[in-house]
Amino acid sequence: METTKTENPAQNEPPKAPSSMSFLKNHMREYGMLLALVAIMAMFQILTDGTLMRPANLTNLFLQNSYIIIMAIGMLLVIVAGHIDLSVGSVVGFIGALAAVMSVNYDLPTVLVVPVCLLMGLLIGAAQGYWVAYWKIPSFIVTLAGMLIFRGLTLALLEGQSVGPFPRSFQLLSTGFIPDVFGVGRPNITAMVLGIFAAVAIIFLAARQRAQALRYGIQDEPFAFFFVKNALVAVALIYISYLLATYRGLPNVLITMAVLVAVYTFITNSTTIGRRVYAVGGNEKAAKLSGINTERLTFFTFANMGMLAALAGLIFAARLNTATPKAGFAFELDVIAAVFIGGASMTGGVGKVIGAVVGALIMGVMNNGMSILGVGIDWQQVIKGAVLLAAVIFDVYNKRKAR
Amino acid sequence: MQNVILEMRDITKEFPGVKALDRVNLQVKSGEIHALVGENGAGKSTLMKVLSGVYPHGSYSGDILFEGKTMAFNTIRDSEDQGIIIIHQELALVPLLSIAENLFLGNENVEGGRINWPHTFSRTQELLAKVGLSESPSTKVGSLGVGKQQLIEIAKALAKKVKLLILDEPTAALQENDSAKLLDLLLEFKAQGISSILITHKLNEISRVADSITVIRDGASVSTLDCRANTISEADIIRDMVGRDMANRYPSRDVAIGQQLMSVSNWNVWHPVNNERQVVENIHFDVCAGEVVGIAGLMGSGRTELAMSIFGQSYGKNIQGEVKMRGVPIDVSSVPKAIKSGLAYVTEDRKELGLVLDESIKINTTMAALNRVSERGVINKSEEHQVAEEYRKALRVRTPSVLQTVGNLSGGNQQKVVLSKWLYSQPDVLILDEPTRGIDVGAKFEIYSIINELAKDGKGVLMISSEMPELLGMCDRIYVMNEGRFEGVLNKDEASQEKIMSMIVKA
Numbered sequence: 001m002e003t004t005k006t007e008n009p010a011q012n013e014p015p016k017a018p019s020s021m022s023f024l025k026n027h028m029r030e031y032g033m034l035l036a037l038v039a040i041m042a043m044f045q046i047l048t049d050g051t052l053m054r055p056a057n058l059t060n061l062f063l064q065n066s067y068i069i070i071m072a073i074g075m076l077l078v079i080v081a082g083h084i085d086l087s088v089g090s091v092v093g094f095i096g097a098l099a100a101v102m103s104v105n106y107d108l109p110t111v112l113v114v115p116v117c118l119l120m121g122l123l124i125g126a127a128q129g130y131w132v133a134y135w136k137i138p139s140f141i142v143t144l145a146g147m148l149i150f151r152g153l154t155l156a157l158l159e160g161q162s163v164g165p166f167p168r169s170f171q172l173l174s175t176g177f178i179p180d181v182f183g184v185g186r187p188n189i190t191a192m193v194l195g196i197f198a199a200v201a202i203i204f205l206a207a208r209q210r211a212q213a214l215r216y217g218i219q220d221e222p223f224a225f226f227f228v229k230n231a232l233v234a235v236a237l238i239y240i241s242y243l244l245a246t247y248r249g250l251p252n253v254l255i256t257m258a259v260l261v262a263v264y265t266f267i268t269n270s271t272t273i274g275r276r277v278y279a280v281g282g283n284e285k286a287a288k289l290s291g292i293n294t295e296r297l298t299f300f301t302f303a304n305m306g307m308l309a310a311l312a313g314l315i316f317a318a319r320l321n322t323a324t325p326k327a328g329f330a331f332e333l334d335v336i337a338a339v340f341i342g343g344a345s346m347t348g349g350v351g352k353v354i355g356a357v358v359g360a361l362i363m364g365v366m367n368n369g370m371s372i373l374g375v376g377i378d379w380q381q382v383i384k385g386a387v388l389l390a391a392v393i394f395d396v397y398n399k400r401k402a403r
Numbered sequence: 404m405q406n407v408i409l410e411m412r413d414i415t416k417e418f419p420g421v422k423a424l425d426r427v428n429l430q431v432k433s434g435e436i437h438a439l440v441g442e443n444g445a446g447k448s449t450l451m452k453v454l455s456g457v458y459p460h461g462s463y464s465g466d467i468l469f470e471g472k473t474m475a476f477n478t479i480r481d482s483e484d485q486g487i488i489i490i491h492q493e494l495a496l497v498p499l500l501s502i503a504e505n506l507f508l509g510n511e512n513v514e515g516g517r518i519n520w521p522h523t524f525s526r527t528q529e530l531l532a533k534v535g536l537s538e539s540p541s542t543k544v545g546s547l548g549v550g551k552q553q554l555i556e557i558a559k560a561l562a563k564k565v566k567l568l569i570l571d572e573p574t575a576a577l578q579e580n581d582s583a584k585l586l587d588l589l590l591e592f593k594a595q596g597i598s599s600i601l602i603t604h605k606l607n608e609i610s611r612v613a614d615s616i617t618v619i620r621d622g623a624s625v626s627t628l629d630c631r632a633n634t635i636s637e638a639d640i641i642r643d644m645v646g647r648d649m650a651n652r653y654p655s656r657d658v659a660i661g662q663q664l665m666s667v668s669n670w671n672v673w674h675p676v677n678n679e680r681q682v683v684e685n686i687h688f689d690v691c692a693g694e695v696v697g698i699a700g701l702m703g704s705g706r707t708e709l710a711m712s713i714f715g716q717s718y719g720k721n722i723q724g725e726v727k728m729r730g731v732p733i734d735v736s737s738v739p740k741a742i743k744s745g746l747a748y749v750t751e752d753r754k755e756l757g758l759v760l761d762e763s764i765k766i767n768t769t770m771a772a773l774n775r776v777s778e779r780g781v782i783n784k785s786e787e788h789q790v791a792e793e794y795r796k797a798l799r800v801r802t803p804s805v806l807q808t809v810g811n812l813s814g815g816n817q818q819k820v821v822l823s824k825w826l827y828s829q830p831d832v833l834i835l836d837e838p839t840r841g842i843d844v845g846a847k848f849e850i851y852s853i854i855n856e857l858a859k860d861g862k863g864v865l866m867i868s869s870e871m872p873e874l875l876g877m878c879d880r881i882y883v884m885n886e887g888r889f890e891g892v893l894n895k896d897e898a899s900q901e902k903i904m905s906m907i908v909k910a
Contacts, residue, residue, distance in 0.1 A: 279759050286755075286757055287770070289717060349761050
């Protein structure tokens with residue numbers, strides 16, 4: 001029986017090797033935000049007469065945004081699974097308060113305080129995830145309740161006061177730097193070596209992936225594009241690590257962040273759990289009928305979010321060196337905005353860890369750049385809102401064009 | 404000669420790639436009950452949507468004449484203004500609002516911007532009396548049973564000065580005495596001069612109330628029968644409903660049927676929300692190795708509910724009964740357990756329930772058995788790719804690569820991806836629910852060939868379908884299901900469309 005005529009003939013043609021430019025055009029959704037980040041950085045670099053990329057400011061930029069990036073990773077999973085977590089800002093405040101009470105009021109050692117706080121975050125996330133996953137209560141409502149509850153508990157725990165300062169060991173969570181094992185100090189050779197190592201690792205992994213894809217004949221990325229992309233990423237990494245090396249080296253927080261990004265990229269790309277979270281967000285009913293335990297996965301994403309929010313809370317408290325009742329206020333909005341700027345879909349099933357990180361960096365660079373320029377907090381808000389809207393419109397536009 | 408209230412002339416409606424209606428004619432006389440019959444998918448609902456303005460004027464060709472005037476409806480509102488009111492199979496009531504609020508929803512008694520509640524309530528009482536209900540107007544609609552809700556829908560139609568009432572399978576979800584009450588009501592309306600169009604599958608209802616019958620088949624009107632002039636036998640209607648040729652649309656299969664694989668006994672399922680409604684009643688059946696077993700039945704007969712309740716209790720409440728695989732009872736209380744026990748279920752609705760449309764063929768293929776390509780929770784991507792590629796070739800999915808997003812595939816190719824997913828989970832028995840719905844003839848043939856290959860491999864196939872020719876062409880045995888029960892089983896050589904239809908309509 002002749003059946004081919006009923007199919008779209010275009011589907012039968014072998015893929016053509018596109019030029020680098022047309023490839024970029026077709027993958028605008030993937031690379032658009034990265035290009036936007038580079039453009040925004042270049043713009044502020046010019047507007048601030050080079051202040052943006054000064055080693056001290058760059059270090060500051062990472063310290064300032066580390067907790068947003070860490071939470072964006074967790075939020076990405078929650079949003080990919082088709083939910084939202086509004087409580088993270090309050091959890092940041094609550095965990096900071098808990099850490100302050102434990103280390104300042106009760107003089108407990110940091111090695112005890114940190115795991116207890118992380119466990120507490122995990123429990124908070126699990127408690128919220130339980131209602132969302134097993135009782136099917138909308139996450140918006142559960143976490144809105146959580147947002148109020150933990151803000152209130154923060155106030156109660158701190159009795160409305162600021163508590164601090166933290167012991168030195170606790171402060172290192174945020175303000176510590178990787179010491180230079182080579183003993184040079186400045187420039188920090190360890191930082192340089194780690195930067196080069198990371199660049200080499202990324203090129204190695206990308207090359208391996210490309211080789212594999214070529215073996216299956218599914219590679220449509222032109223070599224020139226592949227080469228330029230990875231060369232640029234490597235150069236950027238090495239350049240940034242060089243800049244940081246000329247100041248105080250790599251902040252502890254940057255390492256924590258890099259490890260988290262690597263681990264969660266692996267989880268989302270290569271593990272069954274990650275794959276299934278995408279399936280649940282993409283089509284929950286189909287996932288369930290394929291034998292996927294959708295409830296348990298939803299529960300996990302919230303527990304994980306709670307733990308990462310706790311980690312962010314510890315880092316934030318350590319950075320301020322005091323726990324205040326207002327700590328973490330409205331952080332959830334920055335985190336959620338970062339994830340959506342990074343290309344995640346409101347309806348779930350779509351989004352990447354690296355996208356969320358880029359989204360958080362866009363927000364961070366804009367905050368930082370505008371502050372240097374002396375733009376008032378009022379206009380900063382307006383501009384950030386406009387950028388969020390523009391990013392999502394850009395995404396929707398590209399999606400429509402693809403159809 | 405009676406006046407003609409409605410005439411639909413040469414109505415043709417096309418959807419992309421499909422001609423849903425092909426020059427259909429329908430003539431309803433003033434003050435009669437006109438029955439519209441035909442198989443699922445014959446085009447009855449489409450025709451009624453054209454009439455009521457769901458498909459606006461211009462999206463179809465042909466003329467609609469109502470009370471002698473040519474009509475051009477652009478919205479439901481337009482047809483309602485003329486007195487044409489349609490009551491859909493799925494009731495359009497708001498369960499949390501009261502009867503009074505529902506009856507006048509969008510049609511409120513307003514005076515100077517305020518709703519006149521006393522007037523609304525007294526009108527509601529009048530209308531309720533007309534349909535034989537004595538509920539208080541402030542009762543919440545959600546607290547009523549389906550039968551009464553159906554009557555509320557009719558009362559709602561009466562609130563809008565109805566001239567022509569269209570009921571789409573109004574008794575499908577009703578108990579016998581509720582159905583009788585509803586039909587009596589139609590006769591009463593007829594006495595008052597209101598015409599009705601009754602879409603139904605139940606021939607006993609037709610012979611009880613209908614004045615004339617129009618049979619629709621494959622998007623064309625086949626015949627119009629006048630019940631008053633001469634008595635119409637059910638056999639005549641059935642022949643008109645199903646009569647079509649079916650030469651060589653099904654690949655032949657030569658497989659020796661083996662040992663019994665799966666057997667289901669005493670299977671009972673209740674509705675997940677409505678505790679009183681039993682959806683599946685005391686069903687027994689079995690499937691052997693190499694056998695293709697069909698379940699025939701109309702939509703709403705409980706076929707899908709039966710399949711989903713067996714597949715990990717994905718539907719229903721209070722499920723009772725036993726499932727055995729090769730004589731050994733198996734646990735099917737959750738989907739993962741059902742899959743582990745060797746079951747697979749290809750859903751009726753592949754877009755809603757079968758696929759993650761934003762993901763690639765590869766990811767969809769391994770979704771139900773991801774553990775087979777992974778070790779300690781880490782996916783072996785090259786193995787996964789090979790597996791997906793293998794199935795893509797075996798099932799002839801027409802795309803250059805398995806990285807293609809399934810949302811962009813044609814219906815036939817999507818269905819092949821769903822089949823790939825379940826074949827990769829290595830089941831013993833596959834339940835296929837409407838496996839060829841919405842795909843073109845060529846792709847259907849390929850799906851049938853795949854089913855035959857499965858039988859050849861010694862798997863058992865349970866095939867649910869609304870298309871009787873398909874069941875007759877493919878199945879070794881056909882169970883006939885109606886209203887949650889199996890009415891009987893027919894072997895390949897004794898089965899015919901007439902026999903199946905009469906088992907359903909005479910039950």
